Amino acid sequence: MKHTTQLPDRRPVQSRNGAATAAPPPAPARARRRPASQQWAAWAFLAPVTLYLALFYAYPLYRNIDLSLRNYTVRSFVQGDAPFTGLENYQTVLDDPVFAPALLHTVVFTAVCLVFQYVIGLALAVFFHQHFRLSATLRALFLVPWLLPLIVSASTWSWMLNSDSGVVNAALHAVGIDPVNWLTSPSWSLTSVIIANIWIGVPFNLVVLHSGLQSIPASLYEAAALDGANAWQRFWRITFPLLRPVSAITLLLGLVYTLKVFDIIWIMTKGGPADSSTTFATWSYQLGFGNLLPAFGPGAAVGNLLVVAALVFGLVYLRVQRKQYAS
Amino acid sequence: MNRPARRRLTAAILTVVTVTAGASACSSGAGSADTKGAGSGTYTIWDPYPQFDKTSAWAKLLDKCGTEAGVKIKRTAFDTSDLTNKTLLAAQQDNSPDVLIVDNPVVSTLAEAGVLTTTDDNKLDTSKVNPNLLAAGQSGGKTYGTPIGANTLALYYNKAVLKDAGVDIASVKDWKSLTAALAKVKNAGKKGITFSAIGTEEGSFQFLPWFWGSGAQLAALDSDQAVSALSLWKNWLDKGYAPNSVINNTQTTSWQEFASGDYAFAENGTWQLAGAEKAGFEYGVIPVPGTSGGDAAAPTGGEFVTIPVQGDTGRYATSQKLVSCLTNSQNLLDTDTTLSYVAPTAEVQDKQVAANPDLKPWVDAVQAAKGRTSDDLGTKYPKISEQMWKAVQSALSGSASPNDALGSAQSAVK
Numbered sequence: 253m254k255h256t257t258q259l260p261d262r263r264p265v266q267s268r269n270g271a272a273t274a275a276p277p278p279a280p281a282r283a284r285r286r287p288a289s290q291q292w293a294a295w296a297f298l299a300p301v302t303l304y305l306a307l308f309y310a311y312p313l314y315r316n317i318d319l320s321l322r323n324y325t326v327r328s329f330v331q332g333d334a335p336f337t338g339l340e341n342y343q344t345v346l347d348d349p350v351f352a353p354a355l356l357h358t359v360v361f362t363a364v365c366l367v368f369q370y371v372i373g374l375a376l377a378v379f380f381h382q383h384f385r386l387s388a389t390l391r392a393l394f395l396v397p398w399l400l401p402l403i404v405s406a407s408t409w410s411w412m413l414n415s416d417s418g419v420v421n422a423a424l425h426a427v428g429i430d431p432v433n434w435l436t437s438p439s440w441s442l443t444s445v446i447i448a449n450i451w452i453g454v455p456f457n458l459v460v461l462h463s464g465l466q467s468i469p470a471s472l473y474e475a476a477a478l479d480g481a482n483a484w485q486r487f488w489r490i491t492f493p494l495l496r497p498v499s500a501i502t503l504l505l506g507l508v509y510t511l512k513v514f515d516i517i518w519i520m521t522k523g524g525p526a527d528s529s530t531t532f533a534t535w536s537y538q539l540g541f542g543n544l545l546p547a548f549g550p551g552a553a554v555g556n557l558l559v560v561a562a563l564v565f566g567l568v569y570l571r572v573q574r575k576q577y578a579s
Numbered sequence: 580m581n582r583p584a585r586r587r588l589t590a591a592i593l594t595v596v597t598v599t600a601g602a603s604a605c606s607s608g609a610g611s612a613d614t615k616g617a618g619s620g621t622y623t624i625w626d627p628y629p630q631f632d633k634t635s636a637w638a639k640l641l642d643k644c645g646t647e648a649g650v651k652i653k654r655t656a657f658d659t660s661d662l663t664n665k666t667l668l669a670a671q672q673d674n675s676p677d678v679l680i681v682d683n684p685v686v687s688t689l690a691e692a693g694v695l696t697t698t699d700d701n702k703l704d705t706s707k708v709n710p711n712l713l714a715a716g717q718s719g720g721k722t723y724g725t726p727i728g729a730n731t732l733a734l735y736y737n738k739a740v741l742k743d744a745g746v747d748i749a750s751v752k753d754w755k756s757l758t759a760a761l762a763k764v765k766n767a768g769k770k771g772i773t774f775s776a777i778g779t780e781e782g783s784f785q786f787l788p789w790f791w792g793s794g795a796q797l798a799a800l801d802s803d804q805a806v807s808a809l810s811l812w813k814n815w816l817d818k819g820y821a822p823n824s825v826i827n828n829t830q831t832t833s834w835q836e837f838a839s840g841d842y843a844f845a846e847n848g849t850w851q852l853a854g855a856e857k858a859g860f861e862y863g864v865i866p867v868p869g870t871s872g873g874d875a876a877a878p879t880g881g882e883f884v885t886i887p888v889q890g891d892t893g894r895y896a897t898s899q900k901l902v903s904c905l906t907n908s909q910n911l912l913d914t915d916t917t918l919s920y921v922a923p924t925a926e927v928q929d930k931q932v933a934a935n936p937d938l939k940p941w942v943d944a945v946q947a948a949k950g951r952t953s954d955d956l957g958t959k960y961p962k963i964s965e966q967m968w969k970a971v972q973s974a975l976s977g978s979a980s981p982n983d984a985l986g987s988a989q990s991a992v993k
Contacts (some may be wrong), residue, residue, distance in 0.1 A: 326692035326958075330670040349991075415823040438754035438978040524778040525826050525976035526969065526984075541664060544780060545688050545961035 313559075319552035329548060338415040342551040345557070348550075350527055350535060357442055361449070362510045368450045369506055370499070373457025378491065381465045391462070397453035406519035410435060413520070414573040438528035441521045442518050443528050453509070456545070457502055464498030465491065497576065504569045508562050532558045621651045622897060625666070626680040627659035627882060628918075636917050644904035648897050663688065666887070670694040675887035677898045678905075680727060683715040683950060684780070684964075686715065686883050687957040690723045694887050698720040701886045701895050703902055707924040715950025716883045718957040725906055728920030730849035731787055731877040731948040733940060738861040740769045740843045748863060753872040754792075754811055757844075761820035764843040771820035772844040773836040775780045775828040776812070776975055782968035784878055784951070785830065785846055786812070788867035790967070791949065792875025797956060797963050801982075801989035807870065809974050809981035816975055826975050848880060849941050853917050861879035866947070876949040881920055921945040959992075966991050 320341050328334035345351060380391045397405060412419050413434035421431040434444040468491065476486050513535040517523060523530035523538060530538070532554055542553030624641055631637040638654060645652035655676070657665055663685050669675050689695050698705055698721070703953065705713055705725045718726045741748060744767035746760045746864045761771035789812065790797075795805035797805065814822040825833065830847060837845030838858045846867065855862050866874040884905055888899045904910065908927050915922045921941050922928050928942045952960045966988035973984040 326667060326688055327669055330694060332671060344781045433823050433976075436823050436976055438976050450654070460725070521827065523600075524777045524969075524972050526973035526978040528976075528978065542779070543685055543961050543965050544663065545958055546664065546667075 275517075278451075289365075316552050316555055316559075319548050320550075320556050322549060324548040326545065330545075333456050334549075337470075337549075341553040342437060342557075343516035345550050345553045348450045350530060353527055354532055354535045357529060358511070359441065361446055361513070361531055364446050365449050365453060365510045366503060366506050368446075369453035369457050370503060371503075372450070372454050374461050374495075374499075375452070376458045377465055378487065380462055391458070394458055394537045395455045397452050402452070402515040403519060405452060406448065409451075409516075410520045413444050435521050436525055438526050439524060441529040445517045445520050448520060449510065449513055452516065453506060456509075457506065460505075461498060463493065464502075467498075468494045496527075497573075500569060500572065504565060507565050511558060511562055517525045532561075603888055619686070620649075621653055622648075622678065622894075622901060623653045623655065623676040624674040624678045624901070625655050625657060625662065625832050627657055627682060628680075629656040629658055631656065631917075634681050637914065638835040640905070640910060640914065641710050644901050644910075647904055648900040650897055650901075652901075653712050666694060667692060670887065673890055675889065677886070677889065677894060678901055679885045679887050680882050681724075681885060683726065683879060683883050684952050684960060686716045686723050686885065687718045688961065689885070689887075689936065690718050690721070691958045695723045695885045696888055696895065697723055698725075701899050701902075703886070703899060707926065709923055709925065709946065710849060711946070711949060711953070712879055712881075712923045714953040715879055716885075718952070718955070724883040725902065726923040727906060728911070728915040728918055729879050729881040729945045729948070730920050731879055731941070731944045732785065732846055732848050733864050733866050733877065733944050734772075735837060735845045735847055735851070735855060736863050736865065737837070737840065737843055738863060740764060740767075740841070742967050743767055744769060744843065746843070748865065751865065751868065753868050754870050757868060758811070758815070758820070761843065762818070765818070765820055770822065770836075770842045772815065772846070773822060773828065773833045773842050774812075774825055774846040774881045775830045775833045776825045776968075776971050777827060777829055778968050778972050779829075780964060780968070782971055783829055783964040786882065786967065786971050787951065788846070788875045788877040791877075792867060792869040794870065797960070797967075798956065799989065800963065800967060800992065804829060804870075805985050806981050809971060809985060812971070813974050813981055849921060849945075852937075852941075864937075866940065866944050874944070876947055877944055878951045879945065881923075905931045963992050 289363075302344075321336060321338060322328075322334035323337045323340065324334045371408060376394065380387050411417075413421075415433045415436055416420065418434070420434065426430060432440055434440050472490050473486055476490055481489065512533050513531070514537060517529055517531060517534050518537065521529045523534040536551050536554035536558065538551075539547045539554060622645065626637075629635060641652050641654050641656050644651055651866050662681055666675070666679060666681065666689060670692065679689075679695075681689065686695070688738065693830055703722075703725055705722055708725055710913075712726050712729050713722065716722055736748060738748075741760070741764070743765040744760075746763050751757050764771050776782050781812060786808070790805060793808040793811075795802040795808060799805070806960050812821070816825070818822060822836070824836075830838070833845060834847050834851050834854060836842055836956040837847070838854065840858070840860055856984040867877055869875040884902050886902060889895070905914070908924070908930075911924065911927045912930055914920075915927070921938065926944075931938050933944055951964070952958075956963070969990035970981075971981075973979040974981040979987070
C-alpha cells in the first residue's frame with residue numbers, strides 16, 4: 253500500500269528529470285532501435301480501428317453480400333447449407349412488380365426531400381446569420397425535430413394526418429377544403445411521408461449551412477457593399493459560391509440519410525397502401541422481416557442495391573471535390 | 580531512456596488489450612449461454628409476453644414449474660414480432676431455448692426450418708386439446724407443440740349507439756342485416772364499424788372471418804366468394820359506414836376508436852375484454868356473421884408451447900416436464916385468465932365459463948375458429964397472407980377493384 257501511494261509523488265519528478273537530462277545523449281541508440289518499436293506502435297495504434305472496422309463494417313457487409321447470393325429458406329438459414337445461386341436473388345428483385353414503383357418512389361422521395369431540405373435550410377441559415385435578437389433561441393427551437401426520437405415524430409405526424417381524427421384535416425375543414433386521406437390514399441401517401449421527412453431534415457441543413465456561412469469573411473460583404481451590390485447580388489455572387497463545398501457535403505450526407513430513411517415511412521404508412529409509398533429501404537425490410545416467412549436473400553439484394561447507390565454518389569462527390577482542389 | 584516512446588507503446592498495447600478483452604468478454608458472454616449441458620440445471624424459456632415482469636404471476640408460474648422439475652429457469656421475453664427472427668438466429672448458432680412459446684402461425688415456419696421437435700420426440704401429451712386449435716401446430720401429419728391458450732375475433736357492439744339508431748342486435752344475422760344496421764347507425768349520426776386493415780399480418784387476421792364467412796378458401800384468393808367479402812368492406816368504406824382510417828389501423832388503434840363511444844361495432848379480439856370493461860359503456864359481443872347467416876369461422880390467435888431441437892437430446896425429458904406443468908389444467912386456467920385467452924381444452928373452457936359467463940360467446944367462437952396454417956397450408960400461409968393484405972389495401976384505398984386486386988394477389992402466390 254505504502255509503496256504504491258509513494259510512487260505517484262516521485263514519478264513526475266523522475267520523468268521530468270529523465271526527459272531533461274537523458275534526452276540528448278542516447279540519440280544514436282534511439283535512431284537504431286526506433287523503426288522496430290515504432291512499427292509496433294504503429295500497428296498497435298492501427299489495431300483498434302482495424303478491428304472495429306472489420307468487426308462492425310466489413311463482416312456485416314460481407315454477410316449481406318453472401319446472403320444476397322444464396323437461396324436462403326428458413327430451413328437453410330438454420331442449417332447453414334444454403335446453395336449458392338449467383339445473381340438469382342437480384343433477378344427475382346428486378347422482375348418483381350414492386351421494383352419499378354419502389355425505384356421511382358425512392359428517387360422521387362430522395363430528390364424532393366433533398367431539394368426542399370436544402371432550400372429551406374439555406375433560407376433559414378441566411379436568415380439566422382443576421383444575428384437579430386433571440387436568433388440563437390429561435391435557432392435552438394428549430395433543432396427540435398432533429399432531437400426528437402424518430403418514433404415520436406413519425407407517430408405524431410401519423411396522428412396529425414389521420415383521415416378522420418387528424419388535426420390537419422380538421423384545419424382544412426375549417427377553411428372549407430374537403431378532407432384528404434393523407435396516409436390511406438395511394439395518391440397522397442408518398443407526399444405525406446415526404447412532408448414529414450422534410451420537416452425532420454431541415455434542422456440538419458440549417459446547422460451545417462449556418463456554420464458554413466460563419467466561415468465566409470465579413471470583409472467580402474463590406475467590399476461588395478462598397479461596390480454597390482444589393483442583397484440579392486451579395487447572396488448569388490458571394491454567399492452561394494463560397495458555400496459550395498459546404499453545400500456539397502450537406503447534400504451528400506443528406507442524400508445518404510434520405511436514401512436509407514425507413515422508420516418514418518414504416519411507422520406512418522408501412523410502405524402502403526398498395527406499395528404507393530414503398531421505397532427500397534422499406535421494401536428490403538418488408539422482404540426480410542415484414543412477413544411470417546422471411547425472404548432473406550431478396551431482402552439482402554435490395555439492401556445491397558441501396559448500398560451501391562449511396563456508394564456511387566459518394567464517389568461522384570470525391571471526384572467533384574478532387575476537381576475543385578485541382579482547379 | 581526513451582521513455583516517451585515506450586510509454587506510447589505501453590498505452591497502445593493497453594488500448595489493444597482493453598479492446599480485445601472487451602470484445603472477448605462480449606463473445607464469452609454470448610458463449611456461456613450455449614454451454615448448457617444436461618447437468619447444468621438451468622433451462623431457458625422464451626416467451627412473447629414482455630408485458631409481464633419478474634413479479635408477475637406468469638414469471639412466478641415459470642419458476643414454480645422449474646422448481647417442480649428440479650431446475651432453474653432463465654426466462655427472456657421478446658416482442659412477438661421479434662421472436663421469429665430471434666429464434667431462427669439462435670437455432671442457426673445452435674443456441675435455441677429449451678422451451679419456446681410462440682405465436683401459432685409461426686409454428687409451421689419454425690417446423691419447416693427444423694427448429695422444433697415433434698410430439699413423437701418430446702412425448703408431449705396433446706390428447707385433450709381441441710383439434711381445431713391443435714391443427715395450427717400440425718404440419719405434414721406431425722404435431723409441433725401444444726397451445727397455451729387461444730383467442731379469436733368477434734364483433735363488439737355498443738348497446739347505447741344501437742339503441743339510439745333503433746337497431747335490434749338480434750336482427751343482425753348475416754351480412755345484409757349487418758349492412759342495414761350500419762346504414763341505420765349512420766343515419767342516426769353515429770359511426771358504423773371499425774376494424775384493422777393495415778398492411779401486416781394483423782390486416783389478414785381481421786379480414787379472414789369475412790373471407791371464410793363468404794365460403795372462400797385460402798387456396799383460391801380470387802374466387803367469387805373472396806371478391807364478395809372484399810367488396811363488402813369496400814362498400815362500407817365507400818358508403819362511410821367504416822372510416823377511411825381502417826386502412827392504417829392496427830387492432831389497437833381500431834379499438835381506441837371503438838372505445839371513444841362513437842362506433843356501433845368493432846371487430847376485435849378476446850384480449851380486449853379487460854379494456855371493454857373500462858370503456859365506460861355497455862357493450863355486447865356477437866360472433867362475426869357469415870354471408871347468409873350462421874357464424875363465420877374466425878382465425879385462431881394465441882401461442883403454442885414448443886420444445887426446440889437441442890444438440891443434447893437428454894434435455895427433452897426435463898423440458899417436457901416443464902411444458903406439462905405449464906399446460907396442466909390448473910395452470911392453464913390461471914394463465915389464460917391473466918392473458919384473457921380462452922383455454923385450449925374443453926375441461927378448462929367449462930371452468931372458465933363457470934367462473935365468468937360473459938366468456939361464453941368467446942368459447943363458442945374459439946370452438947368454431949380455424950387456424951390460419953390449417954388445411955395443411957403450413958408455410959404457404961405467410962405468402963398467401965401477404966398477398967391477401969396487399970389486395971385488401973389496394974381495394975380499400977381505391978387503387979384497384981376488389982376483383983382485380985384479388986386476381987393479382989392469386990397470381991402472385993403461384
